[in-house]
Amino acid sequence: MGWLQRAIAAPIHVHLNRYDNADPLHAANRDWLRFQDGLSVTDSVDELAQAVLAAAPTFDPSTGLRRVGGTGDADTLLEPPRFCPVCGRRVAVVVTPRSVRARCRLHGEF
Numbered sequence: 201m202g203w204l205q206r207a208i209a210a211p212i213h214v215h216l217n218r219y220d221n222a223d224p225l226h227a228a229n230r231d232w233l234r235f236q237d238g239l240s241v242t243d244s245v246d247e248l249a250q251a252v253l254a255a256a257p258t259f260d261p262s263t264g265l266r267r268v269g270g271t272g273d274a275d276t277l278l279e280p281p282r283f284c285p286v287c288g289r290r291v292a293v294v295v296t297p298r299s300v301r302a303r304c305r306l307h308g309e310f
């Protein structure tokens with residue numbers, strides 16, 4: 201499976217959409233994919249959603265650049281967000297003396 205991982209150059213995730221936990225063949229196939237091939241495997245929609253969200257890129261709310269890790273500088277945490285952390289698009293920001301509201305056109309208020 202290493203050749204496939206190198207050819208794609210992206211993480212491979214396998215979702216077993218008709219997985220039956222009571223079927224020993226299904227369990228054996230899942231374990232083979234996980235432990236022999238070393239793949240990330242899910243068998244429920246909730247696990248799949250978590251895996252997709254964990255693998256999705258995030259964006260710095262101050263610069264809109266793709267975030268590699270961490271939560272940003274302390275100085276930028278005091279500034280209102282200018283970009284959506286999910287998609288990196290510019291957000292509409294409303295600043296009042298008591299609150300800051302930012303709204304992405306696609307992802308709503310955050």
Ligand SMILES: [Zn+2]
Pocket residue numbers: 284285286287288289304305306307308
């Ligand atoms: Zn967004």
